[in-house]
């Protein structure tokens with residue numbers, strides 16, 4: 001028996017970008033919404049930090065952009081990488097068809113806290129931090145009627161009774177597991193090791209570096225930090241660790257010599273690194289009667305192309321319009337059929353992005369295996385040609401636009417706002 005019962009129209013499980021945006025938009029539309037988050041604080045280490053121009057547009061439509069730009073961030077107006085020391089521009093945001101020709105690099109905590117603050121301006125909103133959803137509550141017919149949770153601070157079992165549960169609880173979603181839905185994971189040929197350095201510890205004039213000894217990616221995060229990513233072959237991390245931290249340092253420094261002294265000065269062994277399992281996935285279904293999954297809970301994005309945040313935010317924006325209308329239309333739990341319109345709208349975009357990410361991961365794995373056998377003169381020659389042609393190539397621009405601008409048909413349903 002629960003210690004407490006909370007009755008609301010919607011319980012959103014998980015305060016990541018998907019859950020926070022959905023809860024804010026629903027609250028602003030006059031919906032009674034509970035946002036339930038397992039963590040006691042907003043700290044989220046090594047989560048997606050890229051917000052593409054498509055998300056910047058959506059932030060503006062949500063009336064949060066000006067405030068978001070006051071949070072610590074870096075603005076990116078072009079994508080470039082270094083190929084054997086030669087700089088190659090991949091994307092110039094000015095050439096894209098958008099009024100927002102820039103991406104933001106920003107860590108999640110301040111943004112999530114800000115969105116919760118904005119949602120808290122509305123009476124129908126309540127935030128439950130340090131509260132872990134443990135199971136779905138279903139009736140005899142299998143219809144989802146709410147969620148069971150444990151409030152760790154109050155040391156209480158809480159029952160949420162709802163018309164719809166929105167599972168936005170990330171790649172290891174409890175909601176998805178409780179609904180018996182498979183995560184639909186694909187194998188990934190690569191994993192990614194992250195570590196952070198103070199900004200300026202290395203000179204990183206491009207966001208990536210491809211060399212015969214490997215690949216590195218660099219992202220300034222604002223607030224004086226630089227995040228560095230080092231892809232390894234899937235399953236290789238254990239042997240890298242066994243070889244010791246000095247060997248790891250030497251491997252990374254072989255790609256970018258300036259990282260050697262920076263690692264010596266700022267990292268205290270493997271404890272300052274994090275391995276991200278990048279396996280992407282798409283769950284076979286995202287809805288049940290009374291339940292919708294969104295963001296990583298529905299489709300786990302790999303970090304390639306920084307698509308996790310944009311997909312989660314777009315999902316939330318689409319779900320907002322649909323849920324608001326469906327709640328106004330009737331009573332009782334929203335049916336799988338009604339919620340299925342969300343899945344029908346989002347699945348094609350998500351599958352296209354994940355297919356692109358998987359192709360890119362296969363290309364990366366090939367380079368990690370065979371890059372060192374490609375003659376440097378050939379790579380340098382290609383760099384010169386690519387540098388001239390890539391930003392204007394139609395093929396490249398198609399993929400870049402889909403990564404940078406997202407689904408341009410997604411727009412915030414501002415007409416549903418109650419204020």
Ligand SMILES: Cc1cc2nc3c(=O)[nH]c(=O)nc-3n(C[C@H](O)[C@H](O)[C@H](O)COP(=O)(O)OP(=O)(O)OC[C@H]3O[C@@H](n4cnc5c(N)ncnc54)[C@H](O)[C@@H]3O)c2cc1C
Nearest residue numbers: 014016017018038046047048133169170295296303308312
């Ligand atoms: C450990 C980890 C590392 C990542 N690293 C990167 C990266 O380096 N680069 C990148 O591009 N992307 C990364 N991602 C993915 C990226 O952060 C997501 O795509 C993005 O945050 C969109 O997610 P979301 O809102 O759907 O879910 P998330 O951001 O994962 O948010 C889910 C939220 O649900 C909460 N939650 C989970 N279970 C429960 C529960 N039972 N009850 C209540 N709350 C719960 C979590 O605490 C979290 O706050 C990472 C994800 C994870 C989990």
